[in-house]
Amino acid sequence: MKKTITLIICIIMLLFTLTGCITTIAEIRNNPQKYSDRPVLLSGEIDIAVQIPFTETYIYTFKDKTGTIVVFSGIKHKTGDSIILSGSVIAFPEQEMDRDSKKTAAWLKKILIENKLVGKEIARNAADIIIKINSGISGGLGKIFFVKEK
DSSP states (O other), rough: HHHHHHHHHHHHHHHHHHHHBBBOOOHHHOHHHHTOOOEEEEEEEEEEEEEEEESSOOOEEEETTEEEEEEEEOOOOOOTOOOEEEEEEEEHHHHHHHSSSHHHEOOOOOOOTTTSSSOOOHHHHHHHHHHHHHHHHHTTSOOOOEEOOO
């Protein structure tokens, strides 16, 4: 049974790859505004999986061969799961980007609440986590974006 599921996943991944439907994390990182508020399919692996306390929301770092991205989801995945992720990119407006992470954190907090990813009481902490993860991935504040899994 497990081999059948693995085979089906491999076939689906191959079909998506051949038709060019899979977006890479590098493509999003290079131009997050191009993908902002647009649906994407990503193929990769759950790197770190954490449930946000007192919520039904999970936060993941998701990686493919080109990079790592933060994902918010209502779907429980485990570390090491290989999946095809369907979601939409949420990117900080680049024209508003500055070196002040307070502005970025305020925007993220608002987006997290509007998208019902977290409650008001923990939105600021979740925003700070996203900024730290993106800073660690990109080596600086850089471009701030994440994916909301559908």
